[in-house]
Amino acid sequence: MLTIKCSGCKRKLWKYRKTGPGQVLRCHKSRITRKIESLEKDGRIMCPCGQVVGIDQGGFYKMISRAFIFTGTKDTS
Numbered sequence: 001m002l003t004i005k006c007s008g009c010k011r012k013l014w015k016y017r018k019t020g021p022g023q024v025l026r027c028h029k030s031r032i033t034r035k036i037e038s039l040e041k042d043g044r045i046m047c048p049c050g051q052v053v054g055i056d057q058g059g060f061y062k063m064i065s066r067a068f069i070f071t072g073t074k075d076t077s
């Protein structure tokens with residue numbers, strides 16, 4: 001499980017169950033297990049501090065790599 005955080009203020013935004021290797025380029029909505037402090041506005045998902053961290057693409061958020069960091073481990077199954 002990964003915890004996605006804002007790169008600007010380090011707030012926790014949501015918990016994400018990532019599968020497979022590689023970078024976090026997208027966050028599929030079905031694998032977001034818990035929203036913490038994220039806000040959705042105008043087709044974007046953002047931190048309460050105002051930083052936009054992703055663009056709503058329907059089934060997933062296209063992530064803006066410089067706008068977030070993550071902690072935790074990727075699921076290997």
Ligand SMILES: [Zn+2]
Nearest residue numbers: 006009047049
């Ligand atoms: Zn922030």
